[in-house]
Amino acid sequence: MTSTTISVAGETPYDVVVGRDILSSLGDLIGPDARKVLIVHPPTLGARAAALRESMLDRYEVLLAEIPDAEAGKRIEVAAFCWQVMGQSDFTRSDAVVGFGGGAVTDLAGFVAATWLRGVRLVQVPTTLLGMVDAAIGGKTGINTNEGKNLVGSFYAPAGVLVDLATLEGLSRMEILAGFGEVVKYGFIAEPEILDIIERDVDVASDPTSEEFRRLVELSIGIKARVVGGDFREAGQREILNYGHTLGHAVEFAERYQWRHGAAVSVGMMFAAELARLSGRLSDDVVDRHRRILESLQLPTTYPAGRWNTLLSVMKRDKKARGDLLRFIVLDDVARPTVLAGPDQSLLFAAYQEIGV
Structure with missing residues (x-):
């Protein structure tokens, strides 16, 4: 090859x-x-x-x-x-x-x-x-x-x-699927073809020996290359790569890094999608598409409802925060990411309740 x-x-x-x-x-x-x-x-x-x-x-x-x-x-x-x-x-x-x-x-x-x-x-x-x-x-x-x-x-x-x-070769299927948290992220922030390939046949898309898998890898790398090539030090556009990561990193910390990164980002993307929906930015259909695709890859879309205060305190230390101002990458639609800076605490809590179990 x-x-x-x-x-x-x-x-x-x-x-x-x-x-x-x-x-x-x-x-x-x-x-x-x-x-x-x-x-x-x-x-x-x-x-x-x-x-x-x-x-x-x-x-x-x-x-x-x-x-x-x-x-x-x-x-x-x-x-x-x-x-x-x-x-x-x-x-x-x-x-x-x-x-x-x-x-x-x-x-x-x-x-x-x-x-x-x-x-x-x-x-x-x-x-x-x-x-x-x-x-x-x-x-x-x-x-x-x-x-x-x-x-x-x-x-x-x-x-x-x-x-x-x-x-x-030799990695467990769960290890492969965990990596798809980042692949799905690229689909939602920049490249709908990624989502289409996964939705067409999730088993083929997640098979490391398939041409579809290689296509997903190359599309994902291409997006990362374009973004970081124009913004090496995360002064602007590169921030969109943090979609799902603000809450995701907090979940990793709360779980003492026993969760795989892709699984934590999956929960973070679901939270960001609900946050965008409650902010009037994102349609119910796109939020549902998040949940459907992530769950088809056996990635988590919920987290214990009683952990909010812990997660919030960790997010306030996030390196993407500006002073006391929390910043989230959210979507206006597929491939239309934007920054939501300083959302009201009640809005954050309401979005978390949507993924809390």
Whole structure:
């Protein structure tokens, strides 16, 4: 199968290469100048990371840094471990870091690369659907603190992103479906074709070996590339990518990061849709379409009604807030996102009651 290249514009342009069984081209993105490469990976990919290392030893000195899985890996202590490995190996500014894993791994690897010697070459190799369509693209890096998710981080563009669909093999169906939270988001904020493909046959659309699945991945990456290429530091249009994320991040925090990100964003999108409907912006039909599509993908659309005060307090610490002013991305219609700033507390509570159980 041939690969597809999607370019991300901006101050530091780079390419996202999409295909199947293309890990052998990783060296092309790392480039000839690096002598040493650090592959950051989770425990579940230990064998694959070791094989990837072996395949690169003819070109580089390759080191492995195994970090805790999922959000547990996005801690300052884990970043410090990676810095220690790099320091003890005399990593220079011409060397490279590879993020090999899901969104949490690419976030952490990006943060490590951005901060070592004020920035070394970074190549992201996402191995989950979420990482492929979202986390690995756009240059957002970050770690979590006790106070919230991604409150510490930087904007740092990778040198390239390698999306090998074959790395999805072996993932559970629930892991694949969780990644669809972000795919559905792109459909609602920018690309109705995504929604149409899912509605036409959800089983085919969610099969990683199908052409429809690849089409969804490429459409999603294309949207992310266009948005971040024009707004790298989230000063304007990029904010639309946060659809469903304000409440979604609060749900993740409340669940101590035991929920998958896509599941939390699914609840967040349902809340945002109800908020837009109660604000007189969005029709009942589009709200119902949210619920129908998300539930067809076995993603949650409700959350316990008694948790509102907890979620509200977390949202007030959200990095997208401006002072005491909460901001939500909502829709006026499919592919018509806008910002709702400072909605009345009673309106927020009423919208939450619509998804509360």
